[in-house]
Amino acid sequence: MATRQPTIPPSKVLHIRNGSPEPNEVDLTVILPFLSNFGTVIYVVTMPKLQQALVEMDTLESAQKAVSYATSSQIEVQGQLYFLHFSKSQSINREPSYRRTLVEHHGEKILLATVHNPLYPITMDIVTAILKPFNVLRIVIFHTHGIQFLAEFATPEEARTAKDALDGREIYSNCCLLKVVYSTQSTTLNVRFNTDMTYDFTRPDLPTKSA
Known part of the structure; x- marks a missing residue:
């Protein structure tokens, strides 16, 4: 008998994964305009090697709208397929020790x-x-x-x-x-x-x- 996976509680933080077969990182120029349909993006951390990203929305309602859409419809923007769900985190860690934060400068252009x-x-x-x-x-x-x-x-x-x-x-x-x-x-x-x-x-x- 299969074990039921625990449900992740709603969060303002969204976990996004590139679902395309090519090994590409999450393209912010594609996914951020898409997410702006549901609310304002206030923080982003990408994980290029994993082809994933964490995006924090301005409100829980904004994040819920995005997840609700992703549950009922496939997200494909400009030929790129993405999978989206709630993150286990309720906010993105902004401490300087956190790897690749957006607060500290790590050579980003x-x-x-x-x-x-x-x-x-x-x-x-x-x-x-x-x-x-x-x-x-x-x-x-x-x-x-x-x-x-x-x-x-x-x-x-x-x-x-x-x-x-x-x-x-x-x-x-x-x-x-x-x-x-x-x-x-x-x-x-x-x-x-x-x-x-x-x-x-x-x-x-x-x-x-x-x-």
């Missing part, structure tokens, strides 16, 4: 930014103007519940400089507060089109496509 209280539109032109002084290479904007963007820089030093300059700052006076963390996505951002939502400044020849 990609930042994840959340815009709080966005009273004005946050467009690609606005994000580009903010990040261009720091030699940004690629930008991916996504907003369903709130506004967030991923930004890849030429070097880890420029990513650190950008984070130090922008984290906790307002784009406009008394609104559009930026919360910026390091992303452990080890590869470059996957940008296929230069649009008002994604842009690769190293590839001005990329085709354009409506967002």
Whole structure:
């Protein structure tokens, strides 16, 4: 007689696994915009060798909506298959001793930014103007519940400089507060089109496509 597996209690932290046959890590440029349909992502840790990631949502309700969707529907985004369920952890460990945290800098070149209280539109032109002084290479904007963007820089030093300059700052006076963390996505951002939502400044020849 088979032993019934214990049920994992609901958590704001989601465990995500790449279900594609190719040995690829979880692509944040794919999975984060998908998860923004359910709420705001506030913390991410990727585990490239395991092809997995932990994503902490802003509320338990947001995480429950994502898991509910994954239970009833297969998650396939841009040809990538993902499996998603609650993590055993109720929050992602942010202590400096934790391996590959997003609080400490470990050579990451990609930042994840959340815009709080966005009273004005946050467009690609606005994000580009903010990040261009720091030699940004690629930008991916996504907003369903709130506004967030991923930004890849030429070097880890420029990513650190950008984070130090922008984290906790307002784009406009008394609104559009930026919360910026390091992303452990080890590869470059996957940008296929230069649009008002994604842009690769190293590839001005990329085709354009409506967002």
